[in-house]
Amino acid sequence: MITERIREYLDYLDPGNRRYLEELRREAEEGEVPIIRRDSERFLRALLAGLRPLRVLELGTAVGYSALVMAEELPPSAHITTVENYAPRIARAKENLARYGVGRITLIEGDAFQVLREQPDESYDFLFLDAAKGQYVKWLPELLRVLSPGGTLLSDNVLQGGDTAESRFVIDRRDRTIHSRMRAYLEQLSRTEGIRTSILPIGDGLAFSVKV
Template sequence: MIVDERMLDYILSLDRDESPLVRTIEQEAVRDYVPIIRKESRNLLKVLLKIKKPGAVLEVGTAIGFSAVLMAECLTGDSHITTIEKYEKRIPIARRNFQRAGMEEKITLLEGDAAEVMKGLDGPYDFIFMDAAKGQYIRFLPEVLRLLAPGGLLVSDNVLQDGDVVESRYAVVRRNRTIHSRMREYLWTLKHMDGLETMVLPIGDGMTVSVKE
């Protein structure tokens, strides 16, 4: 059975409220047109984090730190999040949000292009959340897989998002209505890679969960 919009509204209405700070950051992201993880995808992320209980988390694509704070709230003990962002305007806002959350110790923000930054990391990470520029996931994959611990989870967001940009004027972006061509390549690669088991989930605009054997 296909989940239609009314059913999705009902499912989301069952959710408990998120923390006041998470709600505030969400409102600020919406106000400033900052893309953040969709509500229905957040649930999966939270459940996976609570099952996996990762010691080390890596996020590719911080934006203003919404998902990093959300994830940090799911972690216990000494676990730590490293998150990477290259957009200079968003970095100070993310840092401020980590301060507001009292999580400057728990979350480390690394600045720069993720492909370059990851080359300087050793890992291993038990949990990697991929949520940067959709056309670049395939470029990030070799480093991401190097950094992922055996038994580690790779969660990738927005993998079924509408396709390539065919027209872009100011804030109006028109995309063709098939899955992004680089994302098709990414999905195919995940599905056919030895030592990786991947499930594609039609949640939000698509998520994958991969486990490294």
């Protein structure tokens, strides 16, 4: 997507984070917990700083890193709900959110789709979708239902290291299901009436969608 030279330059421009977040990032990387990439984080921060949404839903908490990033950018009256279903990460996320979350992040333990279906219509201004990548297309109608008009849906990892753009015949057989589902997701995001989408080659690919 971008050259090594550009990557190094962008890393050089990155001002870094407060110490607790840098420690959480290092810990996540050492423990092979997948968290938002640095360049995607920069975009997420800039987006939230401009939009200032008050009701945020994140699907895929991991250990709470991106929820804490988002909390730093939101107005004091904003609230973040974040969902995770993997017990070892839930335990770590609870510790991190209790320690650094200043009380405006609610962690729901459970399956993201189930939780999504329980949310009222138009109850969120901003959705950060960062959970089971193969499920995005199935979840889309519910994502659009819970999003308020003018609200933003940011979906991470949509380019799958470039695989999404490739023909299925060059994709490893075991990755073909996620490949076809992600392509279907991006086609729906791009062609569904009532949403505007731009696919950004930032990090592992971000789909930036607005419900009009």
